[in-house]
Amino acid sequence: MGQVKVSINDRSYTVACGDGEEEHVRELASYINKHVTDLAQEVGQVGDARLLLMAGLLIADELSDAFQKNKLLEQEIENLSGSRASALERSREAEASLADVMDDAARRIEDLAKRIEAA
Incomplete structure (x- = not known):
């Protein structure tokens, strides 16, 4: 099992992850950190827990929109x-109808031709 050190709001965290998933976890943490940083600039340093909650809600909103678009x-x-x-189905019906018309025309x-030969 792998471990990754990530930084969110200038605080380091060690996170366990599956082997080979380290880079993905870093990318996810970077995404969260961007939201937290943007929020901190917007509302100020209101505490890590509140910033993480707000960032989580923003990310959940993005995910909800993505689910809706996917649906x-x-x-x-x-x-x-x-x-x-x-x-x-309409194409098949048209082909069948055309085939019937062609068969009928061929018979005629x-x-x-038989009448002309007989005459």
Whole structure:
């Protein structure tokens, strides 16, 4: 099991993580630190716990928006898949109809050819 030292709001923390996940944990901590730093500049140093809470809420809000967008995109994909399936079915029906027309035309041409040969 790996360990990573991260810094948030100029305080160091040691965090355990799975082997090979160290860089990912550093990136996540950096993301949190950016939010905390931005908040500290905006509202001042109101304490680590409050800054981390506020940053956590902002990140949760971002995640909520991302989930909502993901849900809308999944719905759109589902609608497009349904439209595609419907279009494919209409295309198959049109091909079948065209094939029937072509068969009928071929029969008529053969009948005309037989009549012409018989005459």
